[in-house]
Amino acid sequence: MTDSVGVVATQRAVLTQRGPLVLASGAALAHVEVAYETYGELSPARDNAVFVCHALTGDAHAAGWHEGARRPGWWDNLIGPGKALDTERFFVVSANLLGGCSGTTGPQSVDPATGRPYGPDFPLLDMADFVTAHRGLLDHLGIDRLHAAVGGSLGGMQVLEWALQEPDRIDRAVLVAASSRLTPENIAFSSVARAAILEDPDFHDGRYADHGASPSHGLKIARMMAHITYVSGTSLEAKFGHRRATSGTDKRLGADFEVEDYLQHQGESFLRRFDALSYLHLTRPMDYFDPFGSHPDVVPSTRFRLLSFDSDWRFPTAHSLRIRDQLAARGVAVDHTEIASPWGHDSFLLEPPGYHDLVRGFL
Amino acid sequence: MTDSVGVVATQRAVLTQRGPLVLASGAALAHVEVAYETYGELSPARDNAVFVCHALTGDAHAAGWHEGARRPGWWDNLIGPGKALDTERFFVVSANLLGGCSGTTGPQSVDPATGRPYGPDFPLLDMADFVTAHRGLLDHLGIDRLHAAVGGSLGGMQVLEWALQEPDRIDRAVLVAASSRLTPENIAFSSVARAAILEDPDFHDGRYADHGASPSHGLKIARMMAHITYVSGTSLEAKFGHRRATSGTDKRLGADFEVEDYLQHQGESFLRRFDALSYLHLTRPMDYFDPFGSHPDVVPSTRFRLLSFDSDWRFPTAHSLRIRDQLAARGVAVDHTEIASPWGHDSFLLEPPGYHDLVRGFL
Structure with a gap:
């Protein structure tokens, strides 16, 4: 397994030691834990961190192998020694989403106020809240700036939201098969x-x-x-x-x-x-997502690379072009490539020719 | 309502007076009734009949108004005096499908053998069985030949099956947004x-x-x-x-x-x-439908007109082209037109420019 990050374990960080996590809606969560994994080493200058944002059904386990597992993390083909997210160069961080069910606080977590799981009382989240939790984790890890943030599908939407929410924290953003506004379909x-x-x-x-x-x-x-x-x-x-x-x-x-x-x-x-x-x-937060509307005047210093796949009919290239045009109109550095791939939206998890090189080259 | 066939009522025909209806699987239904409607007058020569085959959720009520109804039949824009299926020229017949729930024998009908509804014991149907019931109705009405058979979606599949099953009974066939083999999608x-x-x-x-x-x-x-x-x-x-x-x-x-x-x-x-x-x-019969495979050597005398819509992604134009190529390879007269329409598969129920004229001109 020389091209693998090897055996890894999920860790947990408590984000609410100094107070509740306040959501975009105004609601607050008194206790929030985030499940995360890291691959590679943080440089002494703490300037080589790459944050990976997962898609709808992903989790913190993006790369390497859990003890005794039959398959590696969901983006193991992208993350590892010598891979596009090269763990010999980068300190890669991956975290389970707020509201999720793979270690981070979510609807089945215990509400400290009642001692019972939140269930239907879990507050409605906004894309901004996913990012709030990511930010908290970075602070917890003592990382000020990101060399890059990378995400596919819902993961790409988080990256976009994050770059607009903290316009000077992320040097490079890679959005794969993402969208800035869902269609009615x-x-x-x-x-x-x-x-x-x-x-x-x-x-x-x-x-x-x-x-x-x-x-x-x-x-x-x-x-x-x-x-x-x-x-x-x-x-x-x-x-x-x-x-x-x-x-x-x-x-x-x-x-x-x-x-x-x-x-x-x-x-x-x-x-x-x-x-x-x-x-x-x-x-649900994807449906309401409107980052350019909710951050009308922000000009991130982030450079963006947008990738889409020609057979993706869930978030086809038109979605990426809309993001490109909105960023370019604000004077943000952005490029876009449509990649030929037969596998539809799930191509972001696979390796159609050229895809990983476009990520590697940008980082 | 001068352009309407006016008030109509659904009628019923019993198809099993001379014996059970035998299905493609070998199973038999002892008692089969078919709900149907007719519009216009059968000519003395009995040569002006047009059979309309409905789609998945259609019924026998294709045109005109039921007493007190708030809306006309599902293809009322196509069928009526002066319309594409001109009821001043044609005797139009529309029947609810075998297995349906709008008057024709189906799973909720009483099984004469038990005195209770068939429920899950209703036999699995084949596209050929839908046609068998249509044929029975035509015989009941004393009609030997059809001036035309017309259907959209599943209706078009029935027309194709029928023309291959009875290669000399149908003079003209109009298949709208149909398919001869479903894709895995x-x-x-x-x-x-x-x-x-x-x-x-x-x-x-x-x-x-x-x-x-x-x-x-x-x-x-x-x-x-x-x-x-x-x-x-x-x-x-x-x-x-x-x-x-x-x-x-x-x-x-x-x-x-x-x-x-x-x-x-x-x-x-x-x-x-x-x-x-x-x-x-x-x-289910649509999934198994393979008319060219099940009628390998049949050359219908029917002339075919195939229509598809450019925004239809359920049965896109490629399906119609496959039918065209298969018919043409057998020497059957066939043409195809792709119609520009923004409304997707449901366009066959609507009136995108040119559509109804292409039906009218062919009949």
């Missing part, structure tokens, strides 16, 4: 996914844990549907074609075609690692 | 919609009626998701933009953006008119 897919959860009879107004229940039916359907939008028609065609388990007139209503088994597996495995309330709380 | 969307129903705890293995229950959660989600694929990003953008009910930091997890209210309405109203088992039985 984007919102529609998220809304149906949330409706599948919110209207599941086992949701119990968000108190499903109290009922010993879980809106697993809705969460599974939400994930299956969303997954279709993360891939491309081309990649599904190449992978599954029209192949099925039965033949001739032996047919069934339930899963039969290979693409159906694949989606069933995606949905089932998601239930083992994700919480329904976190799904609601992490998706 | 098509199947994926349908599969998630069916999973929402099949895995709804209130589905009770299809015996929900016996339990006084209904998988309405799953059926609503299925419809909401499917609806996104019937429209286009462009039309959603034009209709809803980013508008929402709340403002500022007043946000919510539940529906807030106008596009969300719209989808909620689509889902809720669907529950009042559609049965979950019918949804399963009418969607």
Whole structure:
């Protein structure tokens, strides 16, 4: 594993030792912990930190291997010795999102005021709040400036929000397959996914844990549907074609075609690692996200590199071009490249030709 | 209402007076009724009949007004005096699909063998079975040949199947936004919609009626998701933009953006008119549909006109081109036109410029 950061463990930082974490809405969280991992060494000048922002269903475990795990972190192909985020040069930090369910404070965390999980009382988050938690973690680690912040999809949105919120803290920003304003179609897919959860009879107004229940039916359907939008028609065609388990007139209503088994597996495995309330709380801030509207006069000193993929129909290139035009209009240094890739939105997790070099070259 | 066929009523024909209706699978239905409507007059030579095949959620009520109704039939803009399907020239027949829930025998009909609704025991259907019922209705009406058969989406698939099943019965076929083989992405969307129903705890293995229950959660989600694929990003953008009910930091997890209210309405109203088992039985035959494979050597005498819409991403133009190429390779007369329309797949129900003229001119 010479090209791997090797065995890693998730750590935790408490962000509320000097007072509650105040959210964009005015609500406050009395106790916030952030789960994070780091790869590589912080330089003596503390000037080589790269912050990685994860997407909707990611977590702090971006690279390396957990003890005994069967697979590495979700961005292990990008982060490691000699890789685009070269851990021989950079100190890479990755943290689970506020509102998440993988170690950072979220809806299933205990509310100190009641001694019980927040459940449906967890406050609604804004993209700015994800960044507030990231900022708190950086302060905790004693890092003033970032060499770079890097994120794909929702991760890229956090990077954009952060650069506008702290216009002098981030030297370089890489936004991959991100957006500065969702389309009604984007919102529609998220809304149906949330409706599948919110209207599941086992949701119990968000108190499903109290009922010993879980809106697993809705969460599974939400994930299956969303997954279709993360891939491309081309990649599904190449992978599954029209192949099925039965033949001739032996047919069934339930899963039969290979693409159906694949989606069933995606949905089932998601239930083992994700919480329904976190799904609601992490998706909703994207719909309301409007960073250029909420930071109308900010001119970040950050240089931006925007990347998008030609087969991504969830956040197609038009989203990146809109970000580019808004930044350029403010005089911010920005470039954009559309990368050829057959794998749709999920390309940001894969290695289509040229992609990793464009990240490496910029850093 | 001089351009309307006026007040109409749905009629019923029993197709099984001389014996059971035998399905492609070998199963048989002992009693089959078909709900249908007709518009215009059958000519003395009985040579002016046009059969309209409905799409997934359509019914026999294609044109005119039911007594006291607030809206006309679903294809009233196409069918009527002076319209593309001119009822002053043609005798138009429209029938609810076998397996449906709007008057034709389907899963909620009584099984004569048990005296109870079929429920989950309703046999799996093939596209050929939809056509078998149409053929039975034509025989019942004493019509040997069709001047034309016309259908959009699933309706177009029935027309294609019919022309291959009875290669000398249909003079002209109009297939709008149809397909001869679904892509894995098509199947994926349908599969998630069916999973929402099949895995709804209130589905009770299809015996929900016996339990006084209904998988309405799953059926609503299925419809909401499917609806996104019937429209286009462009039309959603034009209709809803980013508008929402709340403002500022007043946000919510539940529906807030106008596009969300719209989808909620689509889902809720669907529950009042559609049965979950019918949804399963009418969607599944599309996934298995492979008419050129199942009729390898048939050369219909039918002339075909294929129409598709440039914004349709559910059954984009590539599907129509595949049909055109397959028909042309057999020496069948066929033409195809892609029509500019912003409304996505649902364009077949609307009137983008040129569309109705292309139907009228062909008939």
